[in-house]
Amino acid sequence: MNELKELMRENVAAPPPDHLDLDALLEAGHRRVRGRRTALVGGISLVAVGAVAAAVVGLGGGSSPKATADTRPEPEAPTIRLSDASPAVEGTDFQVLASHTNQNLDRANGQYFDGVTDDGLILYRDGPRGPDNFDRWGLLDPATNDVDWLPDPGLGGNQAFPIVLGADRLVLATMEGGLEGNLVAHVFDRGSRQWYTVSWPDLPQVGFPSAALGPDGRLYVVTPATQGKPPPGGWPTD
């Protein structure tokens, strides 16, 4: 008679030597984390370049350090240095963290990856679905494919755009009242798992989607200085 557990234990009882180098493992872990953060910071900085134009609104951040005449000026932006680079691998242009294919967008409106958090989770959007046509949001761990579904952010069916995907908080932006409405930031505190909203009723009309978090913890948005309007009597037809 053969007992399954015993046979399994016997099969692993005399393994060959393990050559796993823990120091090398730690280094590789650092590189993997740094690679994810660098990719995210690069994405944010690209958006910020176009958005610094007109308006700055506070999002609970501090003030930016000012360079004085006797100090070396530091860039007020996310900065990528050569020391952040990891060795290239020929034939490998990028690393796939996770993938998902929507097989039938007609049956249900699919699932989408909406960015990577600073601690390596993927913001996962499921929907819109159900009679109320709402999105469901979660954080997917690419190591296990587990989705941690977040409480309902109460977006009311508005389309949301992720702005901040931090280890401590997430920020999604919506326009309430349509594309000419008011900007609302929906902030998810990952520690307390609570959503709250921040809005700026006095803010001039905001071009959307254009919000980006600056290095000073403020949200930078574009407010058009001039806008074309139809002349009295309408646009000329000749």
Added chain:
Amino acid sequence: MRRDPAADAAFTEFAAANRARLRGTAYLLCGDWHRASDHVQEGLLRMYVAWPRLLRQGGELAYARKAVVSAFLDARRKRSSSERPTSAPADQASGEDIASAVADRDALMAALARLPERQRACVVLRYFEELDVRETAAALGCSEGTVKSQTSRALASLRAMFEDASRDELVVAGEGSLPW
């Protein structure tokens, strides 16, 4: 990224303490010690990314186990070839009883290799890692009902394969108390 020496030290300590156990699990899943080492390394790397969160929330070993199983399943999806069971070291196979014991162990590895990956994972997690149905479902990211049905099918297949190979009957200790 700023390094956190205390967190790194805790991670290294965890990896050193658990890598042998994780490697055994990976070996039973893939049937190859070198590939098992690769799966453990990949699993630990994935774990390192989540390490600050795990230090806050706990559940490090469960996460590591899950990451190694995921690394195995991901690697299987990428591979077109299937694993083959490895032979036991030659210096262990001497004498009729030992030869028979080695043959039984080989028969198990061959039978495991012929199971679908998720059935194999169910068997390894349930009977080697000794996880219960709920823990196995959590490790595989599936329902408890799926774990029960996959395990039941896997055990039936393993028994049939032992019978076909003219090996002694394969039994599971305490099977009478299993929830199916």
